[in-house]
Amino acid sequence: MATFKEVKVSGFEEFDQAVKEHKGKTIFAYFSGSKDAEGKSWCPDCVEAEPVVREGLKHVTEDCVFIYCQVGDRPYWKDPNNDFRQKLKVTAVPTLLKYGTPQKLVESECCQSNLVEMMFSED
Amino acid sequence: MSSPPGRRARLSSPGTSHQPPDAREELRRRLKDLIEGNRVMIFSKSYCPHSTRVKELFSSLGVDYNILELDQVDDGASVQEVLTEISNQKTVPNIFVNKVHVGGCDRTFQAHRSGLLQKLLNEDSAHDYDLIVIGGGSGGLSCAKEAANLGKKVMVLDFVVPSPQGSSWGLGGTCVNVGCIPKKLMHQAALLGQALQDSRKFGWEYSQQVKHNWEAMTEAIQNHIGSLNWSYRLTLREKGVTYVNAYGEFVEPHKIKATNKKGQETFYTGSKFVIATGERPQYLGIQGDKEYCITSDDLFSLPYCPGRTLVVGASYVGLECAGFLAGLGLDVTVIVRSVLLRGFDQEMAEKVGSYLEQQGIKFQRKFTPVSIQQMEKGSPGILKVVAKSTEGPETVEGVYNTVLLAIGRESCTRKIGLEKIGVKINEKNGKIPVNDVEQTNVPHVYAIGDILEGKPELTPVAIQAGKLLARRLFGGSLEKCDYVNVPTTVFTPLEYGCCGLSEEKAIEVHKKENLEVYHTLFWPLEWTVAGRDNNTCYAKIICNKFDNERVVGFHLLGPNAGEITQGFAAAMKCGLTKKLLNDTIGIHPTCGEVFTTLEITKSSGLDVTQKGC
DSSP states (O other), X not given: OOOEEEEEEEHHHHHHHHHHHTTTSOEEEEEEOOBOTTSOBSOHHHHHHHHHHHHHHTTOSSOEEEEEEEOOOHHHHHOTTSXXXXXXXXXXXXXXXXXXXXXXXXXXXXXXXXXXHHHHSOO | OOOOTTSSTTSOOSOTTOOOHHHHHHHXXXXXXXXXXXXXXEEEOTTOHHXXXXXXXXXXXXXXXXXXXXXXXXXXXXXXXXXXXXHSOOSSOEEEETTEEEESHHHHHXXXXXXXXXXXXXXXXXSSEEEEEEOOSHHHHHXXXXXXXXXXXXXXXXXXOOOTTOOOOOTTHHHHHHSHHXXXXXXXXXXXXXXXXXXXXXXXXXXXXXXXXXXXXXXXXXXXXXXXXXXXXXXHHHTTOEEEOEEEEEEETTEEEEEETTOOEEEEEEXXXXXXXXXXXXXXXXXXXXXXXXXXXXHTTOSSOOOSEEEEOOSHHHHHHXXXXXXXXXXXXXXXXXXXXXXXXXXXXXXXXXXXXXXXOEXXXXXXXXXXXXXXXXXXXXXXXXXXXXXXXXXXXXXXXXXXXXXXXXXXXXXXXXXXXXXXXXXXXXXXXXXXXXXXXXXXXXXXXXXXTTSOOOHHHHXXXXXXXXXXXXXXXXXOOOOTTOOEEEOSXXXXXXXXXXXXXXXXXXXXXXXXXXXXXXXXXXXXXXXXXXXXXXXXXXXXXXXXXXXXXXXXXXXXXXXXHHHHHHHHXXXXXHHHHHHSOOOTTOSGGGGGSOOOBTTTTOOOOOOOO
């Protein structure tokens, strides 16, 4: 039974730091629009996808690190020059990716449990 | 369907309807047994063309049928009468599927088109899958996706046996991983190098010496390939196609064994199968070949620059690789046993070779390697190659960092259990002969892609064949793949695009006196300022004089030949003639426009050398 360690970060700097800290491990990253004081994200797809992603995570087949990253508020996200777009090529939320590989799911793909399951299964 | 005069002789005396009631009842029972006892029952007459069409339809679907030829039984006329009573249809062919009366020829084809026939046939649900595709390349994926779109339960098996050098790759087949895609990207890398050289003539000034970083290029290309592998897996999942990364082989007519990389075996059954296993590079069969040589399987992911390279073989794979390696600045030699680009127009092939030589690629013609020894290990190492002349005892020795074999590809059909289920292959080359609906000699087993005997080995051909096959099997379509006038391009640094017949083939098919060949050398505008030669690029069309000067062969050696040829291929599908070309006004200034102003024929003997514009 594989385990995952969850790391919660906000913003690009923290994300980058978290990746460095866990170098050498299998890293899954989930990028979501930031949540407000009531814990609700401005991104409706992110809200819908999160439970699907968390369910898929329970069945991960290899030990890994799961970085849950809140990208920022809506205006920040829409800015074409933000760090996520420029440095990480993450251009949509939600995005679920396996760091360092071409494997990623974007937007409504994150809401499909069969695709999420495929992400978390070992190659 | 009334019998033609003179054919009635054999059997049924006309008007045998005067049967005693018992005999009639007996006949009725017999016919009912036939209709109920056979999945498909065709009452036919052996000479009837409509009956033949219907039989061909079921054959092409891999569906068994039982026939009763009314002209070959004594009571044929009575049978026809009873059938009329049972089905309200007087004529033959008269078709019943799973006890349901479908009708005659027209109604059966209609039922096929509308999908009703498929419903009636009610594919055997005892099998795990409606369709199992062995091979996840261009053909296999196309067929699987289309079948899934049509609502079928589909499985794709894909497995890459690592090359002798240990190379392997993900889902997508040769084209995506070790063929068209990385090849075109490396070709582009080389062209950009050429463009940098030309750029100074266009006023660009820079003091840096421009170098090429092999590792950076390869990493970028492999990243793109990785994203394609992933996107194919996503697409299959989204369409509900089961993808298994395992080696598939037949164990029984409807059952395959899938062995994954850990050696675990699983078994699956399917109603229909498509073999799309593709090919792998051939080896020389000489000392040192598997240990020290690489092939296209290894080149595109090679983690170090290949350095001074010997390319063995002048197939398009060999020349394309030699071309871009030289374009990236490497020292390249091509060793050729006989002709360049076998199967292609040889005049064009020689021009391609000529250009490569001008670019600094060395050719050793009429030689073949006999031994390869490692002088030094390394990445790359140093290899010594001894080659023997094909015409005498002469040998030559050469020292290279890398030896790239490009001497041909062999079909992956010998170790997939075909002999267990009786699928015939061409023993000499492993290719599978199929009919015009891609069906093997075993009706429920089909084949597509590079493994087909006598068909072009091209991705778009496999994709089209796969899609149409799925539509015929599961979508009520009758459309067959059209293999005529398939265009292609050799992506050597100066590209060669062609569609239709080579000059040699045209002469063989149409005879020289019935052909008119128009040709010209030309100087692309972009080459003028760049100071490149004005008598290198060449265009020719081969026309059939006895068919309105129909263009039967199109050949172009020039920049962007691939892009240009595509449009002309569509024109040829529309029946392009010389007059239509003449009537088409060119776009100026382009290379493509030369085809709208071709005047000089080979038969005139006039010189096509350019004197500058």
